[in-house]
Amino acid sequence: MTTITSVETHDVRFPTSLSADGSDAMNKDGDYSAAYVVLRTDDPALSGFGFTFTIGRGNDLCTAAAAQRALPLIGRSVEEITGDLGGIYRELQSDSQLRWLGPDKGVIHLALAAVMNAVWDLAARVGGKPLWRLLTDMTPEQLVDAADLRYLSDALTRDDALGILRELEPTRAERIAELDRTGYPCYTTSAGWLGYSDDKLRRLCQEAVDAGYRHIKLKVGANRQDDFRRLAIAREVIGWDADLMIDANQVWDVPEAIDWVRSLAEFKPLWIEEPTSPDDVLGHAAVRRAVHPIGVASGEHGMNRVLFKQMFQAEALDFCQLDAARLGSVNEILAVYLLAKKFGVPVCPHAGGVGLCELVQHLSIFDYVAVSGSLEGRVTEFVDHLHEHFVEPCVVEDGAYRLPGAPGYSAEMFDSTLDEYAFPDGSYWAADRSLHSADQSRTSRVA
């Protein structure tokens, strides 16, 4: 028997605000960060790694919450935990006192994601498989047992879920073989951050086209004339056969969203992403009706499965962009994939953040192999920075994620990264912070 002996948590922050990487109309100066969790066992060769993603201040709150969420794991058998991944999820999730702080949203839910991501990573490592393989080796019953279906039965019953998974089970191997040849298609956001100059935008769009991307995403919503100029540059470089997506990062009220997006219609965007509050199911539905044929995409701030259920029920989304570090790990993500399949909405996961590409590649592969069986309308985000901090970084070639082969959920960071970017005591932050990212000095450390 192997035992979980301790839980390490690390507040890791990267000074991305210095280069405007990740800048958009709502988030002008994010420092990409991870509340990083390591589950240590009494086998020195076996640990589980997971994280949630934030953009700086407050990462300490998620780290502290993760330490609290993970307490029930200490001293437990790895075989017990990884043998009932639905059971341990429900145990951690249902702590009623912590639940009060959500339920299933905000800091405590981000922390649950971090911890359960580490548990799923551990389970995949115990199995000697990458996470996508662990999932595609599970039976429909095992997957449904792991999924969080609570509050969903008016839209998706357990039998519905089993039916979806059973339909594709006999042909899973064919689709794995196909993806092994082709990879899973992705698009790039690296070109279009709002803080980049026109010259940098033009150069990055050209580089993206040259690298084989057929989809390019630009941030919009801060200034309408800027949006016109930047979209014109992008179309000039990528032409009209490639797809152009736009992302407003929640800056608009519903009427303003409708007006602004319609005014950009000449650039023929495939989708408008996050046109308004991520909580506004009915608002997204109203925008979708009004801006057709431009699609509506949302989900990176989709707080939980109940939000997504309603997005589907209200026909509010053309593209579902679930987030692997905001939903309650694979348990809740399974439920959202099953809902999306039932309602016929393609899932294109969000990955603009540190380490999210590493996670979502596994999920997209699983979706194609076991749930949706389709690549139509599906393209997963890829952002090309900070991968160098991961022991098993994702590999993208010709606009597609290659199938990861190493055991686990690809979530492990290098120890040297922790040494350098741990906040506030890592070597980077302990140096004169005024030279680096001034914003983190506004963080109040918990005493």
Added chain:
Amino acid sequence: MTTITSVETHDVRFPTSLSADGSDAMNKDGDYSAAYVVLRTDDPALSGFGFTFTIGRGNDLCTAAAAQRALPLIGRSVEEITGDLGGIYRELQSDSQLRWLGPDKGVIHLALAAVMNAVWDLAARVGGKPLWRLLTDMTPEQLVDAADLRYLSDALTRDDALGILRELEPTRAERIAELDRTGYPCYTTSAGWLGYSDDKLRRLCQEAVDAGYRHIKLKVGANRQDDFRRLAIAREVIGWDADLMIDANQVWDVPEAIDWVRSLAEFKPLWIEEPTSPDDVLGHAAVRRAVHPIGVASGEHGMNRVLFKQMFQAEALDFCQLDAARLGSVNEILAVYLLAKKFGVPVCPHAGGVGLCELVQHLSIFDYVAVSGSLEGRVTEFVDHLHEHFVEPCVVEDGAYRLPGAPGYSAEMFDSTLDEYAFPDGSYWAADRSLHSADQSRTSRVA
């Protein structure tokens, strides 16, 4: 000029789980807690007091988040802050890095509530008025400037809001005089906690009737036979002229909620409260359609104004139970009251928790005087415990809140309470904790 010199935060927890006070089908063993904030100024006679409410573990996270949220206040002028209560709210709320952890929900939003509650308390003290009087002395323009109307314009414009407030402005004084005579009607939940025995339930129902209450609320949803027996006892004691409300605290999926509530129809409940996930706007609407004429009530976990906007748009609620420590203080609460007025839904604030009664009395008075102008269908929760920890506790007589007279938001706790119940170092918790509430030992303190 007076300056805010420091922000104190206190993690205060009361061992209510020992007596099953506050027990319901979802929350069996809550320890009522407050993440308590004190804004100190360079005038020793002037401080601002506020808090958010939790039920135990994780209160440390809210306390730490409040300290972070409040940092921009330090060194600022009290006159500047209290002279632009909308401006300081928007400044604190829009920290984009902290916003990522919500937005406007979970721990960071509870913390915003705690801090802004202290700011509003400070403003009322500066004015030498109770909060309800501060609000009813504000012009429609001042109130709308303070309100958080972002993301609401598809349902409530600024002009709508001004129109609502202007309509009742000339007659505010009449309604203040009326409430000064009658008080604001309330109901009691003190009788019906799920962990109480039948004998205690019967005795407390009788005491409530004797004390003048015309509305009694019982917790349901753990066991259907228990619900039948307990509701029968309650009706036997209170008769059929008084109103009986039932509260399931989110335990059901939508189909189960409909089936269970219909099976209790013979007891003629006025409302079923929190029949399912608090996030499920469309689910609440479905339950409401199915259980008519039993009303649907929800809101104590209503995370923000966008959730309430949709609840109203979807015609999901008969009673809106906003929470004074979960919404972003008066700024966001103003928006919800205005929305409720526009959509014709009565607001009956949640107050089951420590200190919530002290806060919501001010809000209910303000609503009647300046927004709704009606008491029809309106009754505010009252729970009779833990008031002894407050310097200016609410006063309830004959089933009605008396108008509070002391300056502020009634949020100040006694120093002796902080000394005794601060977690984990107050005298109560520092004593042998195994004799008290074992649950808090599962808290991991942030290092």
